[in-house]
Amino acid sequence: MTQPGANEAERSRDIRKRWLLSLPALLIVLAAATGPLLIVVLYSFLSPGPYGDVQWQPSMDGWIGVFLERDMFTETLSIADAHVSILIRSVMLSLVTTVVTLLFGFPTAYFIATRPERTRELWLLLITIPFWTNLLIRTFAVLQIIRNDGLINGVLMKLGLITRPIQMLFTDGAILTGMVYVYLPLMVLPVYANLEKLDFRLVEAAYDLYATPFRVLTRIIIPLAKPGLIAGSILVFIPALGAYVTPSILGGGKNLMLGNLIELQFGQGRNWPLGSALSITLMLIVTAALLFYVRNVGSQGSRHG
Amino acid sequence: MARRFSVQRQRGFTTIAITCFFALYLPIVVLVFYAFNSADSLSSFQGVSLRWFARAFENQQVVDASLRSLQIAAVAATVATVAATMAALATTRTEPYRGLTLKYAFINQPLMVPEIVTAVALLIFFARIKIWTGYTGLGYLIAAHTAFCVPFAYLPIRARLENMDSTLEKAAADLYATPWKAFRYVTLPLLWPGILAGFMLAFVISLDDVVITEFVKSAGQDTLPTYMLGQIRRTITPEMNAISALFLLMSICVVIVFFVVNRKRV
Numbered sequence: 001m002t003q004p005g006a007n008e009a010e011r012s013r014d015i016r017k018r019w020l021l022s023l024p025a026l027l028i029v030l031a032a033a034t035g036p037l038l039i040v041v042l043y044s045f046l047s048p049g050p051y052g053d054v055q056w057q058p059s060m061d062g063w064i065g066v067f068l069e070r071d072m073f074t075e076t077l078s079i080a081d082a083h084v085s086i087l088i089r090s091v092m093l094s095l096v097t098t099v100v101t102l103l104f105g106f107p108t109a110y111f112i113a114t115r116p117e118r119t120r121e122l123w124l125l126l127i128t129i130p131f132w133t134n135l136l137i138r139t140f141a142v143l144q145i146i147r148n149d150g151l152i153n154g155v156l157m158k159l160g161l162i163t164r165p166i167q168m169l170f171t172d173g174a175i176l177t178g179m180v181y182v183y184l185p186l187m188v189l190p191v192y193a194n195l196e197k198l199d200f201r202l203v204e205a206a207y208d209l210y211a212t213p214f215r216v217l218t219r220i221i222i223p224l225a226k227p228g229l230i231a232g233s234i235l236v237f238i239p240a241l242g243a244y245v246t247p248s249i250l251g252g253g254k255n256l257m258l259g260n261l262i263e264l265q266f267g268q269g270r271n272w273p274l275g276s277a278l279s280i281t282l283m284l285i286v287t288a289a290l291l292f293y294v295r296n297v298g299s300q301g302s303r304h305g
Numbered sequence: 306m307a308r309r310f311s312v313q314r315q316r317g318f319t320t321i322a323i324t325c326f327f328a329l330y331l332p333i334v335v336l337v338f339y340a341f342n343s344a345d346s347l348s349s350f351q352g353v354s355l356r357w358f359a360r361a362f363e364n365q366q367v368v369d370a371s372l373r374s375l376q377i378a379a380v381a382a383t384v385a386t387v388a389a390t391m392a393a394l395a396t397t398r399t400e401p402y403r404g405l406t407l408k409y410a411f412i413n414q415p416l417m418v419p420e421i422v423t424a425v426a427l428l429i430f431f432a433r434i435k436i437w438t439g440y441t442g443l444g445y446l447i448a449a450h451t452a453f454c455v456p457f458a459y460l461p462i463r464a465r466l467e468n469m470d471s472t473l474e475k476a477a478a479d480l481y482a483t484p485w486k487a488f489r490y491v492t493l494p495l496l497w498p499g500i501l502a503g504f505m506l507a508f509v510i511s512l513d514d515v516v517i518t519e520f521v522k523s524a525g526q527d528t529l530p531t532y533m534l535g536q537i538r539r540t541i542t543p544e545m546n547a548i549s550a551l552f553l554l555m556s557i558c559v560v561i562v563f564f565v566v567n568r569k570r571v
Binding site (some may be wrong): 014015017018022024025026028029030031032033034035036037039040043063064096104105107111112114127128129130132133136137140141143144145147149152181184185188208214216218219238239241242244245248249258259262264266268277279280283286290297298 | 310315317319321322323324325332334335336337348384385387389391395400402403408410411418419420426427428429433440448449451453457459465512513515520530533534537538550559560565566
């Protein structure tokens with residue numbers, strides 16, 4: 001038997017080895033993901049340069065600009081309607097996306113989880129394929145369906161239900177449709193992972209005790225599936241709030257979301273501090289959502305991916 | 306135990322599920338269908354033809370962008386997988402030690418932050434470095450891709466490791482295998498499916514990336530997705546459908562391989 005002291009030394013050597021082993025991954029993430037985030041925080045407190053970039057002069061204008069706008073002549077501040085409305089629209093669209101994907105995703109996950117073992121794998125694969133296919137291509141596919149000369153308008157016109165195409169593209173509805181479409185698999189997979197572990201004997205017991213299907217759903221299945229439902233909601237809400245590709249393709253130039261507003265500040269807007277402040281704002285909302293998740297589910301529900 | 310099928314049924318759930326599957330695949334099917342359109346535009350389907358595929362292959366910009374995408378993805382996924390494998394070995398099969406949670410948080414951090422924020426951060430950071438060093442090559446894109454690939458490579462490798470017990474490695478050590486030999490002949494072969502899965506995920510994630518690439522790239526560094534984004538914003542011809550169809554085909558192949566590899570658990 002080894003001495004306790006020797007064990008201690010061995011353990012500390014083991015831990016040192018483990019730090020060394022994880023160093024490359026930590027350094028890569030620090031250098032090209034986490035570190036730069038801190039620079040964004042710094043930049044949000046500087047003043048904009050004339051051609052983009054920043055001037056090394058401390059300023060709160062970036063942060064003030066998130067909600068307020070300064071009148072050029074009178075120097076008075078008023079609520080920046082454009083920014084606030086984009087912020088509200090982004091949060092609303094993301095929430096609605098989350099709710100709609102939940103309403104469609106939960107039954108779909110339940111359907112997959114209750115298939116016999118053999119076919120279940122196939123249904124799962126059918127959800128996994130869109131999950132890993134390019135988001136840009138899937139958005140492009142939606143674009144082609146809802147265009148003025150796309151499939152939906154074409155069919156409706158053939159049926160004689162409408163005489164002129166309905167303008168669906170470049171509306172908030174288009175953004176919503178696109179986001180629901182691209183993020184649906186993100187909802188289904190974690191909900192499925194949770195339902196898969198559900199003990200269906202409990203469901204049977206409830207039926208034996210004369211529960212109605214609706215009561216079984218609300219009293220047994222949903223409470224047990226809650227960690228998965230919350231995980232799925234968070235997984236949809238976060239990318240939806242920061243969505244850039246989908247709104248910029250389906251929303252056109254006018255219907256912006258937060259992601260596009262941020263991009264604008266680094267492009268034509270040439271206001272990097274404002275763009276940085278908006279980015280941090282976005283991240284704070286996301287962090288709040290994550291904290292909500294940790295509070296409510298903790299580590300027990302994180303079995304996905 | 307005989308599960309009675311009807312007990313598990315919930316009213317309307319099957320209908321909703323089938324609708325979802327239908328809605329998920331309809332746009333993709335239409336997209337691929339129109340890739341074979343012989344007409345000049347997407348407004349009507351005039352006949353089957355491969356002309357848009359041929360056009361895509363002749364388009365030098367498309368070829369260049371594809372090669373660039375593959376090059377970035379190959380390097381980024383390889384580096385990320387090696388780093389992630391080492392990190393997974395360092396963070397699994399151990400009693401909790403100081404800094405372990407910190408490591409988890411760090412490695413998974415790119416997953417927690419909206420892509421657009423990371424993109425902006427890298428734009429700012431690399432703009433500085435470009436001024437300081439004057440270097441404007443593909444290195445920035447590769448570095449950025451490697452970083453966000455790390456968590457994707459890490460997750461399946463870690464999952465695999467957690468399902469492996471260390472009995473065999475201990476046996477190897479008892480038989481006087483050096484730590485390296487034990488790793489090379491015992492751990493690595495057992496871990497291999499996880500590493501492969503991690504690499505493929507990282508590779509696909511890198512190939513698919515639009516947002517971060519769009520912000521980080523210098524002039525003339527379009528990858529296939531950023532080239533497509535630029536084209537979709539202008540006029541769309543069936544050539545875009547042809548490129549998308551090929552891209553889809555590749556993704557589907559990778560996913561199926563991933564699925565098969567990942568299913569064969571010990």
